[in-house]
Amino acid sequence: MYERKIPLSLNCGLDLIGEVLYGKWKIRLLWFINEGFMRPSELQRKIPDASRRVLNMQLKELEEHELISRKIYPVVPPKVEYSLTEFGNTLIPVISALGQWGDDHEEHLRTVITKRLEK
Template sequence: MPINLNCGLDLIAEVLYGKWKIRLLWFINEGHKRPSELQRKIPDASRRVLNMQLNELEAHELIVKKIYPVVPPKVEYSLTELGKTLIPVIDKLGQWADDHEDHLRHVILK
């Protein structure tokens, strides 16, 4: 299926499509940088899916992965400057959902 990148909405959908990506960005911003910390914050996600989505966020240059040369290897993620610019947008989306929580919950659970 060809990727459609004709407008900003297409671009943001391509970059943030994935069940856990917004949460991953939010939690990394809060300081949860190690894969095990992120797994604890999102226990419903499998380690494999989290790793795939972290790799996609890294490929889109929203996060950077640092591997420390120790045994066992230590990995930490942090937001790039571009990734940091998404945090206010994610915050606004969360506020919108909080403002419409009852309605959204009702229509989702129908």
């Protein structure tokens, strides 16, 4: 079983949001689920750089944090779909604002990221 090496800190809103959204693909997963990509295979196609295992782990964590819900259909083969919860929907304007900020500062961000990678 996983044991945390760094103690959990939930002292402020930034700590809380970091705990819930920490993970390379979580913000993208939330965004794509909001756009209607609900099946795990659809999400895998939208994020091909992520392994299936990591996506499944992050989907499980988003579900545990009550940002998404999972519906399993009783068919063969099993069919699973994810959707945003009402709570998860409250994050979409925040994610949209972050994306817009990234678009507005795209050139500068690309420059500083590239410069850092060249070191």
